[in-house]
Every structure is written in structure tokens, then in C-alpha cells.
Amino acid sequence: MRLQGIDHVGIAVLDIDAAVEAYTRLIGAPPVHRQVVDADGVEAVMFDAGSSRVELLGSLRADSAIARFLTLRGNALHHVAYAVDDVQVSLDEYASMGLRLLDTCPRLGAAGSLVAFLHPSAGQGVLTELCQPLATKEG
Amino acid sequence: MRLQGIDHVGIAVLDIDAAVEAYTRLIGAPPVHRQVVDADGVEAVMFDAGSSRVELLGSLRADSAIARFLTLRGNALHHVAYAVDDVQVSLDEYASMGLRLLDTCPRLGAAGSLVAFLHPSAGQGVLTELCQPLATKEG
Structure with a gap:
């Protein structure tokens, strides 16, 4: 499947500003990207953590998927994203192996990546994302 | 803080054998390590996923911490472990920053690493592990 490693974990948080402050301390550096995704009712804040990243997800609307997750679980790990060479492949x-997908084609994710989600059943109840960075870090 | 990346995520599962089968398909290879930790009442199964790893955690006793987690949440992401150069440092x-720790000294973890856990409050409710690989992959 050519998983290259864990690109990031997504963490759902009730208070995005408090979480940004806490993770700035935990990671030792401020976030590198902050983005409102109106379509999903979500604010996503990304930190670099060495070769991986940490994504904080706050809800902007009571009917968002993140709001429903937070109601059930409170602050908690929400998904794990693996880096792959080619999301579509x-x-x-x-x-072809019979795993259920939420996305059949890649779409543009936060911070310049192509992403797609598998159905939680593929990960034994854990939401799994595939992530293909578009920008290269060079120079 | 010198986080080098995400070493692994830990996933608590109700049925370790079903989960091993599912993750062998998801990751594309069988586990590289399987270990019973009697003191914790846990069976840990480790997969290599590129530069990171995935650890499945099954409970062996009704009074284990993993059993309590599974009762509350069912199968779910349990912790995130960051690779660091030196856990003690x-x-x-x-x-010194005032973050709460569960371990004040590193201890030997599964699959040959020194590990320590921070208190969940340090990660906004998310259990956070530090992991220092002892074995080098060379040759």
C-alpha cells in the first residue's frame, strides 16, 4: 500500500484557542497553518512536529461532523492520516480489496495536500485518511 | 522540544485478532512485533507503516486501563507517540514548563524503545507518549 509514514493525527478540540496555546507548548513552536473550512464547519490548525504534523480541529457550527464527535467524546484523537505517493492509486x-471508502477520488485538503478518507470500518472504527503532499520542502 | 515526528499511534481494540487481520490489509504487511505486557494486562501488536508505526492494544483483564477505555469508547485511537532524541531531556x-507528567523517568516500552507518558492534560485530553528508539535500523 506504500504507506510512507504517519503524515498527521487530527485532534478534535472544544476550545481551539486553548488547544493552540497548549500544543504550541507541547510541540515547542507555533502553528504553521490556520484555515477555516466553511463547507465542513471546521477550523483546522496545523503544527509541524518533525517529519509529521498535528492538526487541531475546532467546530464552527453545532451541526458539523466535528461538533457531533465532540459531543460524544469531548477532546479526543479524531483521525490518523498516512502519507502515500499517490492517493488515487x-x-x-x-x-479492489473490498475496503469501504468515504472518498473515491482525492480532494484538496488543508495546507496543500491531496487527501481522501477511508470508511471507519477499514480501520476498525478509526477514521483513516490518505494524504499526498503537493508542495515539496526544498531549498 | 525536538520532536522528530510521530513514532506511532496506539489504537485500543476490543478484538485483537480481528484488528490484526484488518490492519494487515490496511497497512499491506503483517505485524512486526507482538507482546503480552502482563503488568498492564495488555497485548500490544506493532506494525511498521513506513517511517512510523501503528500499535494495536487489546485488553487481557477487565480491570486494565485499556479495558476501561474500551468500555467508554469502543475501538478508538488511544494515544499518540512522538519520537524524541532523549526522553529524559x-x-x-x-x-520545567509546568506540564504534568505520568512518568518522570523513561521506562522500557514495547519493541525496544525508551518511553514515557505525559498526563493527558498536557495534550488537551489526548494521551501523549515520548518514544526514543534504542535499536537502529541499519544495513
């Missing part, structure tokens, strides 16, 4: 491989 | 830095 990986999706096709998983589909 | 990182613990001392976090303590």
Missing part, C-alpha cells in the same frame, strides 16, 4: 487498491 | 523540559 491507494484508493483503487483498497477498493 | 524532554521530560525535564516539559516539567
Whole structure:
């Protein structure tokens, strides 16, 4: 499946500003990206943590998927995202194995990546994302 | 804090054998390590996923911490572990910043690493582990 490593974990938080402050201390540096995704009712804040990243997810609307997750669980790990060379190739491989997908094609995610989600059943109840960075860190 | 990346995520599962089968498909390879930790009442199964790892955690006793977590949440992401150069140095830095620790000294973890846990309050309710690999992958 050519998983290259864990690109990031997504953490749902009730208070995004308090969480940004806490993770700035935990990681030792401020966030590198902050983005409102109106369509999903979500604010996403990304930290670099060495070769991986940490994404904080706050809800902007009571009917968002993150709001429902937070109501059930409070602050908690929400998903794990694996880096892959080619999201579409990986999706096709998983589909051919009979795994359920939430996305059949990659879409543009936060901070310049192509992303797609597998159905939680593929990860034993854990929401799993595939992530293909578009920007290269060079120079 | 010198976080090098996400070493692994820990996933608590009700049925370790079903989860091993599912993650062998998801990751594309069988586990690299399987270990019973009697003191914790836990069976830990580790997969390599590129530069990171995935650890499945099954409970062996109704009074284990994993059993209590599973009763509350069912199968779910349990903790995130960051790779660091020196667990003790990182613990001392976090303590000096006023973050709460569960371990004040590193201890031997699964699959040959020194590990220590921060109190969930340090990660906004998310259990956070520090992990210092002892074995080098060379040759």
C-alpha cells in the first residue's frame, strides 16, 4: 500500500484557542497553518512536529461532523492520516480489496495536500485518511 | 522540544485478532512485533507503516486501563507517540514548563524503545507518549 509514514493525527478540540496555546507548548513552536473550512464547519490548525504534523480541529457550527464527535467524546484523537505517493492509486487498491471508502477520488485538503478518507470500518472504527503532499520542502 | 515526528499511534481494540487481520490489509504487511505486557494486562501488536508505526492494544483483564477505555469508547485511537532524541531531556523540559507528567523517568516500552507518558492534560485530553528508539535500523 506504500504507506510512507504517519503524515498527521487530527485532534478534535472544544476550545481551539486553548488547544493552540497548549500544543504550541507541547510541540515547542507555533502553528504553521490556520484555515477555516466553511463547507465542513471546521477550523483546522496545523503544527509541524518533525517529519509529521498535528492538526487541531475546532467546530464552527453545532451541526458539523466535528461538533457531533465532540459531543460524544469531548477532546479526543479524531483521525490518523498516512502519507502515500499517490492517493488515487491507494484508493483503487483498497477498493479492489473490498475496503469501504468515504472518498473515491482525492480532494484538496488543508495546507496543500491531496487527501481522501477511508470508511471507519477499514480501520476498525478509526477514521483513516490518505494524504499526498503537493508542495515539496526544498531549498 | 525536538520532536522528530510521530513514532506511532496506539489504537485500543476490543478484538485483537480481528484488528490484526484488518490492519494487515490496511497497512499491506503483517505485524512486526507482538507482546503480552502482563503488568498492564495488555497485548500490544506493532506494525511498521513506513517511517512510523501503528500499535494495536487489546485488553487481557477487565480491570486494565485499556479495558476501561474500551468500555467508554469502543475501538478508538488511544494515544499518540512522538519520537524524541532523549526522553529524559524532554521530560525535564516539559516539567520545567509546568506540564504534568505520568512518568518522570523513561521506562522500557514495547519493541525496544525508551518511553514515557505525559498526563493527558498536557495534550488537551489526548494521551501523549515520548518514544526514543534504542535499536537502529541499519544495513
